[in-house]
Amino acid sequence: MSLVAEAATHPVSEFRVTRSRRNVAWTGAGALIVVVVLALFPYLVYSGTTTIMVQAFIVLTLASMWNLLAGYAGLVSVGQQAFVGLGAYFVLILALHGISPFAALPVAAVGCGIAALPLWWLVSRLRSGYFAIATWVLAATVMLIIEKFSSIGGGTGLPLPGLSGLSPTLLTAYTYWIGLAVTVLATLTVYLLLRGRLGLVLTAIRDDEVAARSSGARVGLARLLVFLVAGIGCGAAGAVLAISQLQVQPSAVFSISWTAEMAFATIIGGLGTIEGPIIGTAVYMLLQQTLASFNAWYLIVFGLVAIVVALFNRRGLWGLVDDRLNVRLFPVGYYLHTPSGKRRGSAGA
Amino acid sequence: MAWVNAIIQGVLTGGLYALFACGLSLLFGVMKVVNLAHGDLAVVAGYVAIGVITVTHIPVLWSFVIVVPVMALVGYALQRTVIQSSLNRSVLTTLMVTFGLSVVIENGLLQFFTANSRGIGSGLSLVRDSFKLGSQIQIGYLPLVIFAAAVVVLLGLQYFLSRSKYGRLIRASADDQEAVQLAGADYRHVFGIAAALAFATVALAGIAYGMSSQLAPTTGSDVILLFAFAAVVIGGLGSLWGTLLGGVVLGVAQQIGAQISISDEVLAGYIVFLAVLVLRPQGLTTRRAQS
Numbered sequence: 001m002s003l004v005a006e007a008a009t010h011p012v013s014e015f016r017v018t019r020s021r022r023n024v025a026w027t028g029a030g031a032l033i034v035v036v037v038l039a040l041f042p043y044l045v046y047s048g049t050t051t052i053m054v055q056a057f058i059v060l061t062l063a064s065m066w067n068l069l070a071g072y073a074g075l076v077s078v079g080q081q082a083f084v085g086l087g088a089y090f091v092l093i094l095a096l097h098g099i100s101p102f103a104a105l106p107v108a109a110v111g112c113g114i115a116a117l118p119l120w121w122l123v124s125r126l127r128s129g130y131f132a133i134a135t136w137v138l139a140a141t142v143m144l145i146i147e148k149f150s151s152i153g154g155g156t157g158l159p160l161p162g163l164s165g166l167s168p169t170l171l172t173a174y175t176y177w178i179g180l181a182v183t184v185l186a187t188l189t190v191y192l193l194l195r196g197r198l199g200l201v202l203t204a205i206r207d208d209e210v211a212a213r214s215s216g217a218r219v220g221l222a223r224l225l226v227f228l229v230a231g232i233g234c235g236a237a238g239a240v241l242a243i244s245q246l247q248v249q250p251s252a253v254f255s256i257s258w259t260a261e262m263a264f265a266t267i268i269g270g271l272g273t274i275e276g277p278i279i280g281t282a283v284y285m286l287l288q289q290t291l292a293s294f295n296a297w298y299l300i301v302f303g304l305v306a307i308v309v310a311l312f313n314r315r316g317l318w319g320l321v322d323d324r325l326n327v328r329l330f331p332v333g334y335y336l337h338t339p340s341g342k343r344r345g346s347a348g349a
Numbered sequence: 350m351a352w353v354n355a356i357i358q359g360v361l362t363g364g365l366y367a368l369f370a371c372g373l374s375l376l377f378g379v380m381k382v383v384n385l386a387h388g389d390l391a392v393v394a395g396y397v398a399i400g401v402i403t404v405t406h407i408p409v410l411w412s413f414v415i416v417v418p419v420m421a422l423v424g425y426a427l428q429r430t431v432i433q434s435s436l437n438r439s440v441l442t443t444l445m446v447t448f449g450l451s452v453v454i455e456n457g458l459l460q461f462f463t464a465n466s467r468g469i470g471s472g473l474s475l476v477r478d479s480f481k482l483g484s485q486i487q488i489g490y491l492p493l494v495i496f497a498a499a500v501v502v503l504l505g506l507q508y509f510l511s512r513s514k515y516g517r518l519i520r521a522s523a524d525d526q527e528a529v530q531l532a533g534a535d536y537r538h539v540f541g542i543a544a545a546l547a548f549a550t551v552a553l554a555g556i557a558y559g560m561s562s563q564l565a566p567t568t569g570s571d572v573i574l575l576f577a578f579a580a581v582v583i584g585g586l587g588s589l590w591g592t593l594l595g596g597v598v599l600g601v602a603q604q605i606g607a608q609i610s611i612s613d614e615v616l617a618g619y620i621v622f623l624a625v626l627v628l629r630p631q632g633l634t635t636r637r638a639q640s
Contacts, residue, residue: 141623296456
């Protein structure tokens with residue numbers, strides 16, 4: 001029976017619209033349990049493990065932000081390392097003025113959001129490929145400007161002060177918790193943003209930009225908001241990076257590898273799904289840990305896998321899971337349940 | 350006099366940057382593909398040249414006779430496989446795939462050839478010698494040769510695209526692939542030819558940069574891709590002569606920056622690039638953009 005025929009023969013009250021094809025109460029509870037267990041990790045495992053986990057948190061935060069940019073707003077940025085570096089440097093500058101790095105983190109994230117405004121103004125007119133390389137040039141420019149200030153270490157960088165009072169165990173645990181907090185907050189922010197009005201506008205733009213514009217969607221504003229949030233998120237990840245490395249070096253924090261890692265993790269996990277970056281980060285950590293003794297090989301393999309996935313399986317690994325199990329951990333679309341029992345996906349699905 | 354010298358050196362460097370830029374510009378103009386692996390492929394060409402010179406002992410300058418056709422073949426093959434199939438999916442896919450290629454190539458070079466930088470033919474008199482104009486201006490033979498090569502390449506491309514049969518096919522395919530297909534030509538093959546041409550210029554760019562400076566795995570994105578892009582944007586889209594002008598403006602900006610402080614060379618170039626992006630986003634040569 002077609003939808004129109006069904007609508008004619010059944011009262012409206014028999015139609016239901018839900019966020020997901022399945023009830024998500026259990027996935028929500030599951031997510032909460034996972035976060036609680038993760039929060040208990042410093043009591044349960046060796047500090048070597050939590051150090052590796054902090055790295056995973058940084059990549060996951062970055063991947064979530066890149067997913068928001070490329071997967072939802074169509075902005076392939078190759079310059080997000082600008083914000084990673086700025087976040088790290090804002091923490092360093094505040095720490096040099098006697099503020100605890102942990103307290104400096106939120107300030108650094110907000111600072112990156114403010115820095116995103118002029119950077120957006122410079123690149124907002126560009127589309128696709130030109131946007132991509134222009135953000136790359138911007139990141140290089142930001143690094144060159146930072147390197148001019150010898151008071152924050154010039155071209156060689158500085159160790160991060162203000163944490164020597166903490167015992168190593170406590171420092172590792174605090175770093176872990178702040179990394180976990182940033183990741184959870186980043187994922188939650190992306191989820192809530194996409195569930196709300198912005199998600200609808202972005203879906204409309206993705207399907208047909210001209211139609212979205214003519215229906216009154218504020219396309220420019222939506223893209224600005226995404227760029228801003230991604231700047232804040234990547235800045236926060238950079239701040240966590242500075243705290244976990246205990247030093248800030250321009251070539252390391254402004255490295256293109258950050259953008260490579262966030263992009264590959266997102267593409268492999270599944271572009272345009274919130275679950276994708278999580279799966280992609282798991283793949284990244286797996287590769288990184290197994291190939292750690294072979295220098296650059298993990299990035300080569302990671303890149304090759306990302307190319308293959310981008311060419312042959314646009315929806316990534318999470319797409320495969322979704323096809324088999326019909327499940328979404330973070331549902332942001334809408335589903336129409338009809339009386340005949342057929343379910344139809346729609347906006348944002 | 351130092352300033353005049355800086356400007357002359359900058360103009361000559363502009364030839365090299367135009368050589369960097371014309372492959373990027375050609376691929377974008379024909380296929381709307383921005384090849385983020387552009388610079389890394391130029392570095393690969395440079396490394397191939399070093400290998401060819403060491404193995405066959407041919408004169409350094411003639412290495413391009415082997416490297417250019419090899420890279421053209423690589424370009425055709427890449428276009429017909431990876432680039433075309435990503436183009437069939439979406440423009441975003443081409444970006445992700447070429448970015449992936451860029452990272453893979455850069456780290457592959459790092460893994461196999463270490464991070465050491467290497468030059469091409471650094472012992473040649475052509476590379477080292479220069480002549481004097483007056484008492485303070487010294488002009489190297491190599492920058493002059495590279496500038497001349499860039500002009501020849503741009504003239505050749507211009508002539509090829511506007512006069513030859515394949516040039517017409519390339520322009521037609523850029524306009525409307527389906528119409529070309531209906532008229533009996535295979536646009537994928539035509540795109541392959543365009544990519545082969547672009548990669549031939551990439552090969553020249555790699556060799557030229559290897560001779561005038563040093564190649565390292567990171568040179569591809571840090572220098573070649575970003576400078577090429579800056580030259581394209583400054584000069585204006587889709588104009589081959591604009592590319593030369595863009596390269597010259599970038600080169601002069603860098604040399605003037607270097608005059609102020611040696612560490613400001615690259616930054617000065619980027620600042621001019623950003624200024625053009627803000628004040629004249631359509632570039633210096635093209636009139637108001639259509640969109």
